[in-house]
Amino acid sequence: MWVKADIQGLTYESLLAWVNRGGSMPKNLEISSSVCGRIDRNNGRLLCNRNTCRFYNPALTRLLKHAPAEWRSVVLNCPTPTCLIRFIDSLNEAGHRTGSNSWNSVHSFQMIASTWNGWIDREARGHSWKAFSFLPGSITSFSLHLPGYPDDNDNDHADSDSLIDAQIKWPLQIPAELLHGLTNLQLHFDSPSIPASAVFTALQHSENLEALEIDLSSGVFNDHMHGALMPLYSNRNGVSLPKLRRLHLGQVIGESIQDLKLIKFPNLVDLFMSFGVDGFVDESEGCETFSLDSDDTVSFDASALANFIHGDPTSPSSLQHLHIKGASFLPGALHHIIRELHSLAHLKLEWVSLVGDAKHDFAKLIEDKPTPLQGLRTLEITRLKESAEIPLLRAFTEARGIDLKLSVHDREEWEKGDKRYLYLAGIGLDSEDEY
Ligand SMILES: [Zn+2]
Numbered sequence: 001m002w003v004k005a006d007i008q009g010l011t012y013e014s015l016l017a018w019v020n021r022g023g024s025m026p027k028n029l030e031i032s033s034s035v036c037g038r039i040d041r042n043n044g045r046l047l048c049n050r051n052t053c054r055f056y057n058p059a060l061t062r063l064l065k066h067a068p069a070e071w072r073s074v075v076l077n078c079p080t081p082t083c084l085i086r087f088i089d090s091l092n093e094a095g096h097r098t099g100s101n102s103w104n105s106v107h108s109f110q111m112i113a114s115t116w117n118g119w120i121d122r123e124a125r126g127h128s129w130k131a132f133s134f135l136p137g138s139i140t141s142f143s144l145h146l147p148g149y150p151d152d153n154d155n156d157h158a159d160s161d162s163l164i165d166a167q168i169k170w171p172l173q174i175p176a177e178l179l180h181g182l183t184n185l186q187l188h189f190d191s192p193s194i195p196a197s198a199v200f201t202a203l204q205h206s207e208n209l210e211a212l213e214i215d216l217s218s219g220v221f222n223d224h225m226h227g228a229l230m231p232l233y234s235n236r237n238g239v240s241l242p243k244l245r246r247l248h249l250g251q252v253i254g255e256s257i258q259d260l261k262l263i264k265f266p267n268l269v270d271l272f273m274s275f276g277v278d279g280f281v282d283e284s285e286g287c288e289t290f291s292l293d294s295d296d297t298v299s300f301d302a303s304a305l306a307n308f309i310h311g312d313p314t315s316p317s318s319l320q321h322l323h324i325k326g327a328s329f330l331p332g333a334l335h336h337i338i339r340e341l342h343s344l345a346h347l348k349l350e351w352v353s354l355v356g357d358a359k360h361d362f363a364k365l366i367e368d369k370p371t372p373l374q375g376l377r378t379l380e381i382t383r384l385k386e387s388a389e390i391p392l393l394r395a396f397t398e399a400r401g402i403d404l405k406l407s408v409h410d411r412e413e414w415e416k417g418d419k420r421y422l423y424l425a426g427i428g429l430d431s432e433d434e435y
Pocket residue numbers: 035036037048049052053054055056082083
């Protein structure tokens with residue numbers, strides 16, 4: 001069920017009548033406004049103020065908090081921090097009721113703050129106040145899309161410095177007790193600089209997580225709170241997520257691996273990592289290269305990546321599914337990364353490049369004793385960036401009964417196009433041969 005908060009004359013009764021048409025089944029509710037945060041072209045004033053803000057609507061908050069209904073998930077697409085504050089005030093005014101109520105039935109909450117061009121004034125709210133403290137204590141799944149940095153040339157974003165400053169200091173103002181109850185967390189950053197200390201502080205309280213998804217949008221992990229990560233480095237356990245089964249890291253850049261490897265996940269089953277910028281896979285601009293040579297200043301440390309993927313150096317890797325997208329490997333790097341993954345059953349390499357003698361890494365796996373990757377069932381190498389033969393790949397897979405799927409990227413054809421692939425499912429990539 002979608003509620004456009006803009007609609008004039010929304011009443012609790014009309015909303016409830018609409019909700020009740022779906023019977024007693026749990027509902028998914030999405031609340032958004034296209035007016036909030038926008039400027040009236042005629043007079044240059046904001047279209048929304050305390051009296052006209054569509055998020056400050058007692059009918060909506062009463063519906064959310066006290067309706068005789070069960071919300072499975074709530075999506076709040078709130079255009080500005082000012083309107084979020086109004087929404088929170090409105091929630092507080094709706095009061096608390098003991099016992100069961102619709103607010104405490106929410107399992108999954110998604111907060112979209114990607115359009116914000118400012119942050120909540122902490123001075124006015126008191127320094128211990130947390131922006132996301134209004135979330136219901138019942139949630140087990142939380143998804144947060146944080147704002148990007150405003151464009152310097154965009155005059156509508158006069159307050160860009162304070163937004164950047166606030167995002168560095170407190171982007172994840174989620175109460176610890178709420179993080180403790182989460183089994184599923186999704187964070188989407190749009191900024192070029194990601195506050196590593198805020199991410200690790202949040203993860204330290206999220207010890208019950210089973211699934212974690214972070215899209216870094218090729219931003220750099222930074223320890224802005226100077227030295228805040230030092231205790232994590234000195235404590236060899238880093239941040240441990242013992243229940244984590246699934247980890248999805250999007251648009252990682254190579255230098256972030258050094259900090260990311262502070263996250264330990266001894267029981268991980270499924271790992272996806274994409275490098276560089278999704279949707280732009282030009283070899284020179286969209287690809288991170290990994291090397292075992294520590295003197296190589298152009299490439300990133302393949303040993304650090306291997307340590308990260310291993311999950312926790314104190315126990316054998318539990319990983320069964322590994323999917324790596326958008327990386328180049330120099331000789332030996334891929335071999336080093338995968339050879340110790342004893343539980344691995346499914347390996348997918350997408351848009352990867354095996355540079356020079358790196359094509360011999362599969363031959364190395366054949367020679368290794370004891371035999372590595374004994375449980376591997378499927379190997380998918382899709383859109384490999386060069387068409388040269390991979391020596392002994394077929395010998396490696398056929399001898400072990402591994403199901404092989406291999407496709408090669410036709411660079412010439414791609415050059416003729418606009419050099420972009422959109423990663424929407426099944427968008428015209430059929431021209432690439434699979435054999
Ligand atoms: Zn508003």
